[in-house]
Amino acid sequence: xxxxxxxxxxxxxxxxxxxxxxxxxxxxxxxxxxxxxxxxxxxxxxxxxxxxxxxxxxxxxxxxxxxxxxxxxxxxxxxxxxxxxxxxxxxxxxxxxxxxxxxxxxxxxxxxxxxxxxxxxxxxxxxxxxxxxxxxxxxxxxxxxxxxxxxxxxxxxxxxxxxxxxxxxxxxxxxxxxxxxxxxxxxxxxxxxxxxxxxxxxxxxxxxxxxxxxxxxxxxxxxxxxxxxxxxxxxxxxxxxxxxxxxxxxxxxxxxxxxxxxxxxxxxxxxxxxxxxxxxxxxxxxxxxxxxxxxxxxxxxxxxxxxxxxxxxxxxxxxxxxxxxxxxxxxxxxxxxxxxxxxxxxxxxxxxxxxxxxxxxxxxxxxxxxxxxxxxxxxxxxxxxxxxxxxxxxxxxxxxxxx
Numbered sequence: 001x002x003x004x005x006x007x008x009x010x011x012x013x014x015x016x017x018x019x020x021x022x023x024x025x026x027x028x029x030x031x032x033x034x035x036x037x038x039x040x041x042x043x044x045x046x047x048x049x050x051x052x053x054x055x056x057x058x059x060x061x062x063x064x065x066x067x068x069x070x071x072x073x074x075x076x077x078x079x080x081x082x083x084x085x086x087x088x089x090x091x092x093x094x095x096x097x098x099x100x101x102x103x104x105x106x107x108x109x110x111x112x113x114x115x116x117x118x119x120x121x122x123x124x125x126x127x128x129x130x131x132x133x134x135x136x137x138x139x140x141x142x143x144x145x146x147x148x149x150x151x152x153x154x155x156x157x158x159x160x161x162x163x164x165x166x167x168x169x170x171x172x173x174x175x176x177x178x179x180x181x182x183x184x185x186x187x188x189x190x191x192x193x194x195x196x197x198x199x200x201x202x203x204x205x206x207x208x209x210x211x212x213x214x215x216x217x218x219x220x221x222x223x224x225x226x227x228x229x230x231x232x233x234x235x236x237x238x239x240x241x242x243x244x245x246x247x248x249x250x251x252x253x254x255x256x257x258x259x260x261x262x263x264x265x266x267x268x269x270x271x272x273x274x275x276x277x278x279x280x281x282x283x284x285x286x287x288x289x290x291x292x293x294x295x296x297x298x299x300x301x302x303x304x305x306x307x308x309x310x311x312x313x314x315x316x317x318x319x320x321x322x323x324x325x326x327x328x329x330x331x332x333x334x335x336x337x338x339x340x341x342x343x344x345x346x347x348x349x350x351x352x353x354x355x356x357x358x359x360x361x362x363x364x365x366x367x368x369x370x371x372x373x374x375x376x377x378x379x380x381x382x383x384x385x386x387x388x389x390x391x392x393x394x395x396x397x398x399x400x401x402x403x
Contacts, residue, residue, distance in 0.1 A: 004195045012192035015259075018185025021178045022256075022265040025171050027129050029268050030290045031142050032168040037286030038146025039161050047147070050392060054288050057388050058296040059332065061234075065226045065298040065380075066331045069305035070324055072222045078214035079313020082365065135264055136294050168286070175268040179252075186259040212369050215310050219373050222302050223380045231387045239394040241278070249277030250386045257382035261374045263293040266382050273386070280389050281398035288392050292385030299377030299384070301331040304349050311353065311362035323356055330355055 041047045120140050122128035128137035149157045235243045253273045257266040271289050274280045305327050312319050319327075330352045350360045366373075393399040 007191050007195045011188050012195075013188070014181075014184050015186075015188030015192055018178070018181060018188065019260050019262065019265055021181075022260065022268060023262070025174055025178075025268055026135070026264050027138055028167060029171045029271070030135065030138055030293075031129070032164040032171065033271065033282075033286035034139060034142035034290050035146045035149065035164045036161060036168055037283055038143055039149035039157065040283045040286075041150065044147065044150060047150070050284070050287060050396065051291075053395065054291055054388060054392055055295070057391065058292065058384075061230060061384055061388070062296065062298050062301045062332050063328065064230055065222075065302040066305045066328050068226050068230075069219075069222045069302035070309065070327065072225070073218050073306045073309045073313075074324075076214060076218050077313055078212075078218050079310045079315075081214050082212070082314045139290055139294055142290075171268065172272055175272050179269065182252075182256065186255065189259040212366065215306070215366065216369055216373065218310070219303055219306050220376055222306060223299055223376055226298060226302060227380055227383055231383060234387055234391055238391050239399065241390060241394075241399070246278065246387070246390065249273055250383060253382055253386070254379050258375045258379045261371070261378045263297075263378060263381050263385070266378070267293045270382055270385060274389050278386065278390055279400040280393040281396075281400075284393040284396060284398050285389050288389040289385050292381075292388060296384050296388065297377075297381050299380030300348075302380070303373060303377045304331045304352055307349055307363075307366055308352050308356065308358065311365055312356070312358050314365055315359065315362055317358060319356065326356060327352060 038047060041050070120136055122134065122137040122141060125137075125141050128134040128141065149161060232243045235241055235246050250270075250273055253266055253270040256269050257263065260266060267289060270293075271285050274285045274289060275282055308327055308331075309319060309324070349363060353360045353362065390399060
């Protein structure tokens with residue numbers, strides 16, 4: 001009945017506009033909030049303490065997420081359930097997509113071991129700020145400017161910092177305006193996702209999910225365990241906040257994360273909810289959350305561990321514990337380096353498969369449902385960012401839970 005074309009022409013554009021509006025304010029928000037956040041710290045010792053604490057927690061929670069994924073996929077063994085004919089059909093369907101991801105992964109693989117450190121430092125700030133994919137460079141520049149501001153006398157830096165404080169407040173107000181169209185934007189994004197998966201055959205999604213149902217369930221189960229147990233224990237044991245209150249406060253940001261599949265696009269709302277609903281100080285949220293949107297990818301790491309073992313199981317390959325330890329190490333490093341945009345996890349997954357000697361063409365087995373799972377793992381990433389922000393704020397005495 002041509003509903004797919006009608007949806008793409010008349011519904012999907014509203015979702016695109018919604019995401020573009022969120023991405024539009026992402027760079028100025030990260031720049032202004034980080035500069036103000038770093039400059040508000042009393043000295044470099046406080047910056048190093050909060051920064052070290054933040055990065056350490058992010059790495060630990062990601063490693064825990066990867067381990068949860070490995071335990072779950074090894075217990076359930078979803079790869080054993082994929083019929084041979086379905087494997088062949090999926091590989092043919094997504095052959096073109098695979099070749100593109102393999103090329104991207106090859107470019108990444110050929111880079112030197114220290115290239116990520118080189119990539120952090122931009123040669124031109126305006127070039128870095130022109131793309132959300134260069135957000136890590138924007139973060140580096142903002143922290144550098146903030147460190148410079150700490151070195152100045154307060155009266156000298158007052159006008160400079162006042163500009164960025166005002167810019168930050170303006171961006172937060174824009175978030176409120178953009179969120180007025182959130183219901184329409186989320187609806188359009190979901191409609192577009194469904195039509196892209198099913199195409200002209202509504203039964204296609206059911207057929208695909210029936211073949212990959214256990215794989216999807218393992219990923220979602222692992223993400224749920226990580227969110228409810230890992231994050232739940234952190235909130236309950238290391239902060240004075242109730243976990244139910246935390247979930248209620250961060251709920252709107254989780255919904256936007258789920259629909260956009262982008263931590264960077266969700267960042268403005270995450271910051272607003274964390275400060276206004278969870279009581280995290282602006283000093284902590286403006287430093288921890290932008291860092292988290294770039295480096296904290298718990299959901300991505302868990303997904304990559306499950307996907308790698310699933311593909312190996314489906315292809316009849318055995319992975320010993322040495323290989324699975326390699327998955328832990330690579331998934332943690334890859335998740336930290338993944339761009340906070342939709343689909344970045346697939347490229348890093350190709351690198352993990354290549355390191356383990358698993359044919360990278362095996363990603364065809366999961367490509368059809370990746371968009372759906374990408375939404376789930378982004379929700380986990382954003383929840384993790386907020387969890388760490390609450391924990392760091394509590395440890396620094398800068399958490400004032402709201403009623």
